[in-house]
Amino acid sequence: MTGKRRHVIWALVLSLPLIMAGGPALSEKRLDERELYNQLTLFGDVLEQVRRNYVDAPSDKELIEAALSGMMASLDPHSAYLPPKNFEDMQVETKGxxxxxxxxxxxxxxxxxxxxxxxxxxxxxxxxxxxxxxxxxxxxxxxxxxxxxxxxxxxxxxxxxxxxxxxxxxxxxxxxxxxxxxxxxIRAVRTRVEGPDKNIAYIRLTTFNSQTTKNLKKAFNSLPAEIGSKNIAGYIIDLRNNPGGLLREAISVSDTMLDRGEIVSTRGRNEDDSSRFSARRGDMARGLPIVVMINGGSASASEIVAGALQDHHRAVIMGTQSFGKGSVQTVMPLGGDGAMRLTT
CATH class of the missing domain: 2.30.42.10 (PDZ domain)
Known part of the structure; x- marks a missing residue:
């Protein structure tokens, strides 16, 4: 075994306790450590053979990033390894x-x-x-x-x-x-006045980024003032072609239109990973009728909002079947300025 290969394999083996530490406590759910060691050894063998014998000298960084990307892509369509540039782009996107x-x-x-x-x-x-x-x-x-x-x-x-x-x-x-x-x-929130009597407040949510709830609250204050608080008949919340975004924004947007009740719950692999999020008092629509519009492009956070308002009989849902994404991804920063987006 060459010194380089020994170094690669020992680096992988030394990571084994860290990998295993995150596994379930019950023995029947834990990965077999011997088998995992064998697989890590195999990975080290392949990596070293590629480094030594591939027709063109490969970049170690690109090889590892490709291996990480392949591993994450094998889990589900939404999990991914984010190299530093992709992670930076994602952070910018959520700001609009x-x-x-x-x-x-x-x-x-x-x-x-x-x-x-x-x-x-x-x-x-x-x-x-x-x-x-x-x-x-x-x-x-x-x-x-x-x-x-x-x-x-x-x-x-x-x-x-x-x-x-x-x-x-x-x-x-x-x-x-x-x-x-x-x-x-991206303008997360767009508004206008609709209806033959110009008394219906139309609010279009295009995404769920860090600006959505803040701008939605502004809309709930400005539209009644524009229409007249005594004249406003109700609200249309348009979530068509809204692909989703931040979970916390979906929760806070739902909360602006609910007085009580569970908004959404998440369940992970372990009991400790389960969470429930409930509404607090303060319906900014003041009990007025709400119609939520959805279509096949309404996904993720949009479906959380539409589902919460429907479950609590706070809104009528109109349109076509939504996209159907019921999983939550957690972004975990990693060393080297990269990150991983993992379904949790």
């Missing part, structure tokens, strides 16, 4: 401004699946639709890429075009859609 196409995506059967285009972005103007499947990016097949790799290909400088090959239900042939990249600035 980033560069790209303006499209929320996931993976399905090896292809990129559109959850929803974001309002007033290149993707929405190009008529990208929920449930579209992207099979190629500038002629490069998506099959075999991780979600992070596909998203990275869709990013780019403002003004640069990208051609998406799209499989769409009802279309016999793939569509070639050219989109010009742009800086995406």
């Amino acid at each position: 401004e980033f560069g790209g196409l303006g499209i929320e995506v996931t993976m399905e059967n090896g292809l990129v699946k559109v959850i929803a285009p974001i309002d007033d972005t290149p993707a929405s103007r190009a008529d990208m639709r929920p449930n579209d499947l992207i099979s190629e990016l500038d002629g490069k097949p998506v099959l075999g890429l991780t979600l992070s790799e596909a998203v990275e290909l869709m990013r780019g400088e403002k003004g640069k075009p990208i051609t998406l090959t799209v499989l769409r239900e009802g279309e016999k042939e793939p569509l070639e859609i050219v989109i010009i990249r742009d800086t995406i600035r």
Whole structure:
């Protein structure tokens, strides 16, 4: 065994207690330590053979990142390893401004699946639709890429075009859609007055980022003042094509329209990982009727809000079946400025 190989394997073996420490307490649920050691040894063998014998000298950093990305991608479509740049981009996105196409995506059967285009972005103007499947990016097949790799290909400088090959239900042939990249600035909340008597408050929630609840509360204060507190008949909350976002924002948005009751509960692998979130007194809609609009692009946080308001008979839900994402991802910062997004 060479010194380098010995170093790689011992580094992996030394990590074993840290890996095992996070496992369930009951013995029947714990990984077999001997088998795990064997698998880590195998990983070390493969890594060392690639480092020594591959036709081109590989980057150790790229090899490890690829292994981490593959491991996370094997779990579910929503878990992922985030290299430093991707993690930085994700943090920027949740604040409401980033560069790209303006499209929320996931993976399905090896292809990129559109959850929803974001309002007033290149993707929405190009008529990208929920449930579209992207099979190629500038002629490069998506099959075999991780979600992070596909998203990275869709990013780019403002003004640069990208051609998406799209499989769409009802279309016999793939569509070639050219989109010009742009800086995406998300307005989480948009409002207007509707109805023949101009007495219905319309609130459009486009995403659940760090600005959503704050701007929603402003809307609940400004719209009654604009319409007249005695004239306002009710609210329309439009969650169509809202792909979701931060769990805490889904909870706080629901709380603005509820006086009591459970909003959502989460259940993890261990009992200690389960949580319940309940509403506090203070319905900012003041008991007025609420209609919530959803469609196939309403996912995750949107479904939490719609479900909570429906369960407590606080709103009427109208539209079509929502996307159907009932899992929660936790972002865990890692050493080297990267992170992992893990379904917990």
